[in-house]
Amino acid sequence: MRPGPVAPGDVLAEAADLHVRLGAREVLSGVDVEARAGEVLALVGPNGAGKSTLLGALAADLPAAGGVVRVHGRPVSDWSAPELALRRAVLPQSASLSFPFPVEDVVRMGRAPWAGRREEEEDDAAVASAMAATEVTGFAARPFSALSGGERARVALARVLAQRARLLLLDEPTAALDLRHQELVLRVCRERAREGDAVVVVLHDLGLAAAYAHRVVILCAGRAVADGAPAEVFTDRLLSDVYKQPVEVFPHPRTGAVMVAPVRGS
Numbered sequence: 001m002r003p004g005p006v007a008p009g010d011v012l013a014e015a016a017d018l019h020v021r022l023g024a025r026e027v028l029s030g031v032d033v034e035a036r037a038g039e040v041l042a043l044v045g046p047n048g049a050g051k052s053t054l055l056g057a058l059a060a061d062l063p064a065a066g067g068v069v070r071v072h073g074r075p076v077s078d079w080s081a082p083e084l085a086l087r088r089a090v091l092p093q094s095a096s097l098s099f100p101f102p103v104e105d106v107v108r109m110g111r112a113p114w115a116g117r118r119e120e121e122e123d124d125a126a127v128a129s130a131m132a133a134t135e136v137t138g139f140a141a142r143p144f145s146a147l148s149g150g151e152r153a154r155v156a157l158a159r160v161l162a163q164r165a166r167l168l169l170l171d172e173p174t175a176a177l178d179l180r181h182q183e184l185v186l187r188v189c190r191e192r193a194r195e196g197d198a199v200v201v202v203l204h205d206l207g208l209a210a211a212y213a214h215r216v217v218i219l220c221a222g223r224a225v226a227d228g229a230p231a232e233v234f235t236d237r238l239l240s241d242v243y244k245q246p247v248e249v250f251p252h253p254r255t256g257a258v259m260v261a262p263v264r265g266s
């Protein structure tokens, strides 16, 4: 069954009272989160807070020990793997892929779920536009394994974009990127949301989250401690508390946009 139409505001992924156990540990303890079509949702929080675990559960890659995860309105267990692949695309954290293939072939792997379907006609256009969006067209023919870390990260993202799923789950897509490409990737996220996709993106850079996310969920020790617009949830007190590091939130002197910085000794 091919994916049906998606309207702005549709909940494309949802966790309700989600509990996830890894080994003997409860890593998520009653998390509620919704990813809506048309929205960039940033997941932030300290190392070990459970961001990747939440993303993995929304992707149906990790089972829930309690509560429920729905994708496109249905519990994840109701979808087959091929059906899910048409509906959600996942960029794992630090994808340590080492393909001995040319970059373009790696990006083209993102089209595999559409093989044998009408959408196969879009393969070339999807690959080309994903490569252009991530600025990797220039090394299309080079072996993936011969790229720098940041270049590889952009190719991995291009592969996910080429899949053209309406739900994008991106774990730290900017971690290895320079300043220009961090901005580029977040603009791509906004663009995909503007086109009606739901984008969930894990970020450590709170300034990027403030600038580009419609909504932010702050995770801390396996719980969602805030959920709202960046300007609402980013406060000195909450961030200082969550990160155990004094943080100040202030308006940009020229634009008024939310800025976040650690408080440092003078």
Ligand SMILES: Nc1ncnc2c1ncn2[C@@H]1O[C@H](COP(=O)(O)OP(=O)(O)OP(=O)(O)O)[C@@H](O)[C@H]1O
Binding pocket: 022, 023, 024, 025, 027, 045, 046, 047, 048, 049, 050, 051, 052, 053, 054, 093
């Ligand atoms: N296989 C596992 N068995 C037991 N605990 C695990 C396992 N994998 C992860 N954890 C623990 O689960 C918690 C959440 O991990 P997760 O990877 O979701 O954190 P994160 O918020 O993505 O952190 P980071 O910012 O470092 O990527 C961590 O405390 C981690 O040590």
Ligand SMILES: [Mg+2]
Binding pocket: 051, 052, 053, 093, 171
């Ligand atoms: Mg992580």
